[in-house]
Amino acid sequence: MDFSEKSNCSTCRIKSCAVEVLDQHELEILQTNCSGASYKRGERIFQQGTLISNIVYVKSGLIKIHKKGPSKDQILKLVNPPRFIGIPTILGDRVNQYSATAVVPTEVCFIVTQIFKTLISRNGKFGHEIINGLCQDELQFFDRSINQMQKQIHGRLADALLYFSNDIFCADAFIMPLTRAELGDFVHTTRESVTRTLTHFKNDGLITVEGKKITLQDKFRLQKISQIG
Amino acid sequence: MDFSEKSNCSTCRIKSCAVEVLDQHELEILQTNCSGASYKRGERIFQQGTLISNIVYVKSGLIKIHKKGPSKDQILKLVNPPRFIGIPTILGDRVNQYSATAVVPTEVCFIVTQIFKTLISRNGKFGHEIINGLCQDELQFFDRSINQMQKQIHGRLADALLYFSNDIFCADAFIMPLTRAELGDFVHTTRESVTRTLTHFKNDGLITVEGKKITLQDKFRLQKISQIG
DNA sequence: ATAAAAATGTGATTTGTGTCACAGAATATA
DNA sequence: TATATTCTGTGACACAAATCACATTTTTAT
Structure with a gap:
């Protein structure tokens, strides 16, 4: 410092x-x-x-x-x-x-x-x-x-992505400042589950992932996922 | 009112x-x-x-x-x-x-x-x-x-019992003011799991249960359970 | 007192997700 | 440039706890 x-x-x-x-x-x-x-x-x-x-x-x-x-x-x-x-x-x-x-x-x-x-x-x-x-x-x-406790991983991770996009970076594309493991600490899962869920979102066309860079392609459906949990 | x-x-x-x-x-x-x-x-x-x-x-x-x-x-x-x-x-x-x-x-x-x-x-x-x-x-x-998210049911319920005993009633025996379902809402489980875990504690001699009345018989071991999760 | 409603206990079954294990990629350090 | 760390992806497996389904008890209302 x-x-x-x-x-x-x-x-x-x-x-x-x-x-x-x-x-x-x-x-x-x-x-x-x-x-x-x-x-x-x-x-x-x-x-x-x-x-x-x-x-x-x-x-x-x-x-x-x-x-x-x-x-x-x-x-x-x-x-x-x-x-x-x-x-x-x-x-x-x-x-x-x-x-x-x-x-x-x-x-x-x-x-x-x-x-x-x-x-x-x-x-x-x-x-x-x-x-x-x-x-x-x-x-x-x-x-x-409440969200962390009641939603399951898909919902929690969708929440986190929307949070970064809307509240932190105010942009659909951003460089994720947390590692996968930290993201796990943030949304209460393991490193592995973060990876898996991210891959899942990617395959569904909700986001694109290039290393640290994440782009939200379909915010509407992400919101839907966040809501159902 | x-x-x-x-x-x-x-x-x-x-x-x-x-x-x-x-x-x-x-x-x-x-x-x-x-x-x-x-x-x-x-x-x-x-x-x-x-x-x-x-x-x-x-x-x-x-x-x-x-x-x-x-x-x-x-x-x-x-x-x-x-x-x-x-x-x-x-x-x-x-x-x-x-x-x-x-x-x-x-x-x-x-x-x-x-x-x-x-x-x-x-x-x-x-x-x-x-x-x-x-x-x-x-x-x-x-x-x-943190406790709610990281501990599993036994730990969470042990926490709750100790909380009622130490912080609310200041006594080892007390009338549980919450129903089993409410207790579930409090420690993040279902009514059924609360019952099961309570029965489990009872069989282990940690507590006695007579309807709404709960008596903590072995606070030390309850604390242990709370710590391990 | 009697009926209705709410609360409780207990089994059988299903499932989300944590854990373990290993390989490849990226980054830091010498 | 080489070498060591730290990250990341992906599969196989295990298990805690939710869900469903029903019986029983307790409480509340009539």
């Missing part, structure tokens, strides 16, 4: 809704307690089980939030900017409950947790925006959980 | 951490915009898909938060007091994303959402406490999800 010097929050153009509501003085507080870093694919931003020092603000790139389970590592969610991560661990035992790893080149800012807490207590609107973010996360995670 | 008159928040003894930080004036605001109700087992408190009017504060009892999935209704979590529910839906489309139903006789207070929002913006500490609650929920739900 590569640490740069202190960033300038007031002129930073990648501002979250929450940061928008801070006044000039608060922005200065933030700025003096905040530093940037960039990560390459595969680099760990923070690791489950280690002590927390900072809130992380994702400026660009894509991050996977993952956690060790009883049998294997599992990708809880992907986070695309702009977004704060690590908020849930600012309280309690102060130990990260999950890991965060860059899946594409990623830029983040670290914010001292105490400062973050101060801003929340000082500026109710800031807190309000943070709550908004947390709530959105929760609802999204509810949906994802 | 049974609606009583306006409650008195300043003298209410079932106060959440969040409400504790409100000042006298804020408590009065809360009080004049808040009313109580009680529900019997099986009564719906709010329903997925309907418009939201209020934040719900659970004072006593036990509530299931459940949501329709592609194939069946699923219990996302159980909520025991004192706790706010419905916060995630105060924003956005203002439609409940999930249902809440009492599983034992339950008392709640309804708080006008606008007032709730005002309190958050007005009192940073209140917002801070609410964020704490949401974060705890998120971490807990992460754990639950």
Whole structure:
């Protein structure tokens, strides 16, 4: 990873809704307690089980939030900017409950947790925006959980492909940033089943696959598959 | 359900951490915009898909938060007091994303959402406490999800039994408030598999079952089962 | 008290998908 | 350029758990 010097929050153009509501003085507080870093694919931003020092603000790139389970590592969610991560661990035992790893080149800012807490207590609107973010996360995670638990592989993988296409890349064709094994961790299967299902989709003319490049050819039918499960 | 008159928040003894930080004036605001109700087992408190009017504060009892999935209704979590529910839906489309139903006789207070929002913006500490609650929920739900997805039935059901014993009733013996089918919705199986697994546990001397009454006889081995999956 | 409805227990059968095992392709490292 | 890793594809097999089907018990309503 590569640490740069202190960033300038007031002129930073990648501002979250929450940061928008801070006044000039608060922005200065933030700025003096905040530093940037960039990560390459595969680099760990923070690791489950280690002590927390900072809130992380994702400026660009894509991050996977993952956690060790009883049998294997599992990708809880992907986070695309702009977004704060690590908020849930600012309280309690102060130990990260999950890991965060860059899946594409990623830029983040670290914010001292105490400062973050101060801003929340000082500026109710800031807190309000943070709550908004947390709530959105929760609802999204509810949906994802239910889908993961009730659909079978075809549906889950169709969901994932549509998610990458619609929410992450906003394009029908994209370079899949996850390996087959990671995709398995994301949709709860094995590497082998991902391959098999992808091949199946390909043979049915739903997608084309050229190595890492995936093109959705028939989104409508993919949606159908996602719905039936 | 049974609606009583306006409650008195300043003298209410079932106060959440969040409400504790409100000042006298804020408590009065809360009080004049808040009313109580009680529900019997099986009564719906709010329903997925309907418009939201209020934040719900659970004072006593036990509530299931459940949501329709592609194939069946699923219990996302159980909520025991004192706790706010419905916060995630105060924003956005203002439609409940999930249902809440009492599983034992339950008392709640309804708080006008606008007032709730005002309190958050007005009192940073209140917002801070609410964020704490949401974060705890998120971490807990992460754990639950991973366990649900990676363990098989024996482990999942052992988890559930230990959860009821340790977190809900604080006793080795308790009256199971969920039917076998609901228990299935909670741990992701069918009614039949719940029965079979329970019988299996009983034959192994881990528990005794007399209708709705369940007694954990060997918590240690149950924990073992929970761990292996 | 009696009927109707809901909840529960248990067997037989089917099936989705995880596991194992190996080969080829792609990528990183020396 | 060679060599070691890490990825990826594909088959054969096993098994956990869903589904179906029916009997029995418990609860609720009349």
